[in-house]
Amino acid sequence: MKRDLQATHEELDDLYKSMRNDIETIPVATTAFEFDENHQVWADSMNVAIDLHLDSNGYFKKEWGLYLGHLASDKEINPYLVYELLKVESGETFDTDAIGPDTQYGNAYGMAQFMTNTAPWIAEKAGVEYEKELLFDPYYAIQLSIEYLDFLYGEYGNWSEALTAYNRGMGGLQQYINQNGHANSEYASTIKEKAAQHQNAAFAYDVD
Numbered sequence: 403m404k405r406d407l408q409a410t411h412e413e414l415d416d417l418y419k420s421m422r423n424d425i426e427t428i429p430v431a432t433t434a435f436e437f438d439e440n441h442q443v444w445a446d447s448m449n450v451a452i453d454l455h456l457d458s459n460g461y462f463k464k465e466w467g468l469y470l471g472h473l474a475s476d477k478e479i480n481p482y483l484v485y486e487l488l489k490v491e492s493g494e495t496f497d498t499d500a501i502g503p504d505t506q507y508g509n510a511y512g513m514a515q516f517m518t519n520t521a522p523w524i525a526e527k528a529g530v531e532y533e534k535e536l537l538f539d540p541y542y543a544i545q546l547s548i549e550y551l552d553f554l555y556g557e558y559g560n561w562s563e564a565l566t567a568y569n570r571g572m573g574g575l576q577q578y579i580n581q582n583g584h585a586n587s588e589y590a591s592t593i594k595e596k597a598a599q600h601q602n603a604a605f606a607y608d609v610d
Contacts, residue, residue, distance in 0.1 A: 414448045421465040429531040430541050431473065447471025450481050453600060457485075461495045463540075470544050477552045482600040483561065484548055486593045487568065491515040498540045512537035514547035520571075524550045558585075565590035 418437055425432070437444060451467030462485070474481035492500045492513040502510030502517075510517050516524070516537050525532035528549040536542045554564035557572075563585040567575040570587070579585050 410445075414444060417448060417451065417464055417468055418444060421468050424465055425469070425541050428536065428539050428542055430545050431528060431530065435472070443472055443475050444468070447475065447481075454481075454485050457600070458489075458494070458496060462488075466496075466540050466544060469541055470548070473545060473548045477548055479548060479551060479555070480597055482597040483593060484544070484551065485600075486596040487547065487551070487565070488513050488544070489596075490589065490593060496540075498538055498543070512543045513540050514543035516543070516546055516550075520550075521546060524553070527553060560585075561594055562586040562590045565593055 415437075422435075447468050448464075448471075450471035451464040454462045454467040454470070455464045467481075467485075470484055471481045474484055488496060491510075492498070492515065496513055498513050500510075500512060500515065502515055507519060508517055511521075511534070514537075518534060521534075521537060522532045524546050528545055530542070530545065537546075550568060551564060554567050554572075555561065558564050558567065563575060563579075566578055566585045566587040566589060569589040570578060575585060578587060
């Protein structure tokens with residue numbers, strides 16, 4: 403048993419160091435990212451990272467999952483909700499170079515599919531620099547997606563409205579409600595249902 407625990411600790415230590423090396427040169431949050439002071443959060447996040455890596459058939463890197471798990475824990479957001487949103491936005495392969503179709507507002511970029519009229523103020527809320535090219539970095543995309551979801555959930559108090567607003571914009575959310583009488587769009591419903599299928603008691607946050 404001791405040997406198994408030691409192996410798990412070493413795996414977490416290696417994964418943490420690999421993640422820290424990845425984010426060393428990009429402007430993303432490292433608040434409360436000290437390993438020894440937050441060891442249990444990192445241990446829980448490693449379990450999430452392994453789940454996401456396996457669920458994605460290896461496309462979602464463990465380092466991304468570790469980062470996502472820690473940031474989601476800090477915001478008290480279900481990490482599987484974020485993961486399923488990113489899957490919808492960028493596809494089953496979690497394409498970090500994804501560019502959305504042309505719209506009257508421009509294109510959406512990266513794994514989280516941020517548009518250039520939204521990303522700058524979300525980056526400012528997150529306390530990080532904004533550059534368009536950073537939208538293609540997976541860690542930056544993960545941080546902005548969690549920051550935006552946290553903001554939207556704070557605005558609406560439920561995931562149906564928050565997720566539909568992520569997809570359609572806040573104005574588009576109101577238009578959807580006016581037309582349908584509710585905010586539980588196919589986009590929101592799919593993400594909530596998929597997130598609820600993941601089982602990890604350490605992150606049993608609400609998805610409704």
